Amino acid sequence: MTVPDTFPAMSIAQANALLTASGSLLEMETVTIRGRPTRTWKHAPPTLRDVFLAGRAHGDKVFLVLEEERVTFEGFARAALRLAAQLIADGVQKGDRVAIVMRNLPEWPVAFFGATLTGAIVTPLNAWWTGAELEYGLSDSGTKVVICDNERLARLASHLPDLPELQRIYVTRATEEPQGDPREVWLESIIGRPNSWGSIADRALPDIDLAPEDDATIFYTSGTTGRPKGALGTHRNIVSNIMASGFAATRAYLRRGVAPPVPDPQAAQKATLLSVPFFHATGCHAVLTPSLFGGAKLVLMRKWDVLEAMALIEKERVTGCGGVPTIAWQIIEHPERARFDLSSLETVSYGGAPSAPELVRQIKKVFPKAMPGNGWGMTETSATFTSHVGEDYELRPESCGPACAVCDLQVRDPDGNVLPPGTVGELYGFGPNVVKGYWNKPEATAATFIDGWVRTGDLARVDEEGFCFIIDRAKDMLIRGGENIYCVEVENALYEHPAIMDAALVGRPHRTLGEEPVAFVTLKAGMSANEDELRSFVAARLAAFKVPVAVTFSHEPLVRNANGKILKTELKKLMGV
Template sequence: MSEGPKSWPVMSIAEAHARLTAPGAPFEIEEKVIRGIRTKVWKNAPPTLRHVFENGRAFGEREFMVYEDDRATYEGFGRAAVRLANRLTAEGVTKGDRVAVIMRNLPEWPVAFFAGIITGAIVTPLNAWWTGPELQYGLADSGSKVAIVDDERLERIAPHLDECPDLLRVLVTRLADAPADPRVQRLEDVIGPVNGWAALPVEPMPAVELGPEDDATILYTSGTTGRPKGALGTHRNMTSNIGAGGISVARNFLRAGEPIPVVDPKTAPQRTSLLVVPLFHATGLSATLGPTINAGGKIVLMRRWDAEPAMQLIEREKVNATGGVPTIAWQLIEHPARTKYDLSSLQSVTYGGAPSAPELVRKIPEVFPASAPGNGWGMTETTATFTSHLGKDYENRPESAGPAAPVGEMQIRDPADGVTVLAPGAVGELWVKGPQVVKLYWNKPEATAETFVDGWLRTGDLARIDEEGFLFIIDRAKDMLIRGGENIYCVEVENVLYDHPAVMDAALVGIPHKTLGEEPAAVVHLKPGGEATEQELRDLVRSRLAAFKVPVKVVFWPETLPRNANGKILKTELKKVFQEEPA
């Protein structure tokens, strides 16, 4: 990472953005009217995800994905995706139908996603960590016609298929035994094994007209009601991350007074990323997969995150970038075997999705001298990245999430009225606007009306913005905690605890954790004469919800939980019971 001249920065954020977005510049901005709202957009971004797919396929025999012994080129990936798209069309999938993708990070995941995209479907990635009932809700709520899953997810949804009335077909990959249900078919019978994709015949893509404002994805985000909400995103939402990621890097060169390197993706060294966040997250899908394909990069996948195997992959595949949440960076830094491996190829360790200590910003370049730290802020509703914070800007403001990409706008409003815009430095509720903001919540008109107002997204985050436009997240107005990048809405867990016959009062709070950011912990008050053990309550939550939502601790409170005058539980008081035993 360059130290730049002593006068750093040589220009403001506003001046850097003005240069980078000027007419004729690579990041030129224009205005479009989208759903009646004038919106800044990237002029040169791919119009749709089909264009991203075609841009990637143009890299031909270049290697695209690596997973254990499987390796796929761009051409092999392209042939498999088109073949599967044509199969979906034969199954009756038409533009606007929902196609669910439910699997761990496998090479088949991007194939399933882009196959759905090029049929014109609204692709609906569901959280692979969800339980069977949670997955059934997502399939039924979205009205998915086809689900493309792996063997583990089939096992979870199989008992619930009759509760998904719109689901006509399930295609499953990596299944050991023959499917017992006639609705279920092997994906390999359509596209074959990964290492055979390049030998598939060339087929024409389905003839479907797609535009930037067409619906592309439904990504589920938990809701304060306890039921996940499907964020309906357009093709423009999904492709806007390509510009946002590129401009944040270019901005750093200008701020340092250095020329921006001219990079031709066709001839430049291929950039390799170790992807360890789930593809079903906006971060994995929108901020990583899409931009990587568009630029012809390589993605290395792991079955599950494990620091030492990750370091082996970084050395073997000469990985340039990794990250996702602070957990990953900390585990790489602190692993006792780190010095056994050549990690010198790492140029970028970035993260978001969880609180991170300023200490981490200093440790990354110290431990990985060729690597720059980075973080950012975004939500499922902003299709991942809305602000980016890299290099020296991050080192100088380690508690900030960075400035917004110049197509985005941010305001801090008075939480009391949701209208009054506060002055720089004042703390209030963060509202954002831009081409990254999704269209609405699927089948949730009331929640849509509350959250999306005249083109603005009410984020629920308490924040401040300094004079130069750097965002600082202060707290979450929504009752939510984030464990290693996974959103946990407290009411969802509390509702399960309340279902126990002995529980009178229950509250979920976040307790600090060095690598995960925070973990869920519960405080429970039992009914007179009621009995329950900590393990019993944790098992109850585990039986209903995904494992990451299970409280790591349960403390029994001797009386009714403390509340304010409005009856709201004082969670700040409850957190104190865990402070004597820090995680």
């Protein structure tokens, strides 16, 4: 792609056409996927194995940082190959499920790519889930091997007898080698500790045939039935994010009438402060995979702390941070921000939760050199589907941006008819990043995936130029700091309490988290319960982020419509929403 230094600002269509033209790095081609012609990135790495090999080529550059642990790309590669060899020795074959259940540790990417190189379907589970929720994920997926940290093992311990299909449990960060279940093995006995990975003896790449449409991952996403569903993703689904991230940044230059900068091999290494979990599609597909491929450093934190985050940005010369709007707000508003050198930041981007239009203005004010960014995607779209960066985001802060060049958006009415631009309806998406369906759930798959299009459950409008505006969620769900909370799941937990007659969960706006869950309940006659009791009751059954922050008691049954459905719009009015 050759363009003059400056030129008239381009439309979205013009920029897309130039960036994806024949011969360009971002060139598109049409391939048939599951019987449907689909635009794809012609020069994307075909599989995650190719991503792994590209990452290893970055050699002695630092890839992973956690406190005093520093892992190079070569050290990561050797540990992943060593683990892959062990998994194959354990009997793991192509298509077997290998689960990862741990917080963000250097071992997480090693587990992910080590299992991927065997041809296994990697199944990351939410590390915030309770033991019962983890048991469901392991059982539903038919996991053969689980790789977990010691904290998650403690949560799973009482559930292991009910998981007979689980053949091996690798445990990391334990103070001593596991002595309990005979299936347990200390992961460090296989790969050692992170700072020693560079000295692991080299091993050959497993001779496993992998193709773009092979099954690669199962990421669980909660459904309105209250039972999580496993979204079955392919290699192509995931690697599409690599090209999408570069495409959005380059398009921003063309939109303002400026030639994109020529890549400088001598430029300082890009670095991301990772504040979202690897077990989310965003953390794995939109951050981990492109970072490995492009040679960027990932700086991990044991838990989010805004002071520690600012210190790490300064120390590691972090160029990108964000994750969810909460992160950006906390940095911007912290009274001690000025004592840290945050000048290395080039992007402050986020997604996964509603964000106030004021946030983009504050980012530009506080970090004038940083490009604000937002976007939309879901587990079923393997993370990135729309991207919104730079001036486009500043001018349309309520939008989540236009679709990636290889993707299509449609807004449809309840009968499935496509609506004209500017009309509100249900959002549908199509592209090479849309997953195959839900693991072992044919009815749910048929209801959500229509001729290759995914029904998002979001109410939206798309303007004439292709910018998408999410209006509301058709599904009964709220998003708290990037975490999906399906209301029926929490309501069902409340209904298990013997004193509950009526229960409803609604979202209350929160400036930094986007939303927070609030419960409305009516007690049975003659029964009693208080707010702390009910919150503790839910906490014993569900992950902490799903627990209502407040419980409002009603002396009358909750208001319903003629069909008996609780009118949550009326409940929101009681909160002034």
